[in-house]
Amino acid sequence: NAGVTQTPKFQVLKTGQSMTLQCAQDMNHEYMSWYRQDPGMGLRLIHYSVGAGITDQGEVPNGYNVSRSTTEDFPLRLLSAAPSQTSVYFCASSASGGGGETQYFGPGTRLLVL
């Protein structure tokens, strides 16, 4: 059972480039989310999804897009990378988002924008 997987593990981008961070889970979880973690800032929610076809914004959604076409996958797109998006990105999933469930985190993607 792979749990939550993320690719790539590391990425270096130039300002203005676009890319997609991949996230997949094999636990049939309805709820998936993307966080960014920055030193001194804790974790901040970027976007989340409560099921296929349903997404919503978190605390810091600007500059990021998401879609949820399947239960398993929840990619995060950076449309035009900026140095301020240098961060560690975590994807997480839980059973239904109905309260009380553990969120399982992926291993993270370290992104550097030059």
Place this chain on the structure above:
Amino acid sequence: ELKVEQNPLFLSMQEGKNYTIYCNYSTTSDRLYWYRQDPGKSLESLFVLLSNGAVKQEGRLMASLDTKARLSTLHITAAVHDLSATYFCAVGSPNAGNNRKLIWGLGTSLAVNP
């Protein structure tokens, strides 16, 4: 707007000693989570606290929730080096339903020294 504060942010303690980490939050919520993160790693769920007075224990760690005081504590008993990590609390946002939005504290970086 929900705010979550942890203290202390940094904690250095000796093996064998006891200590408590505090997590305060600013608005009503009945869902509180504790996670552990080792350096360079992902986040691991420790406890999910769902009701006032909830207490959970795992090994040398015990977490409690007082929803009236908007306070959760993570108590460490007879600390050992393996407990060195960063500990985060996260609180379910009351405006988003269930745990669909979690607001995170900044984390407590714990170092247990011989």
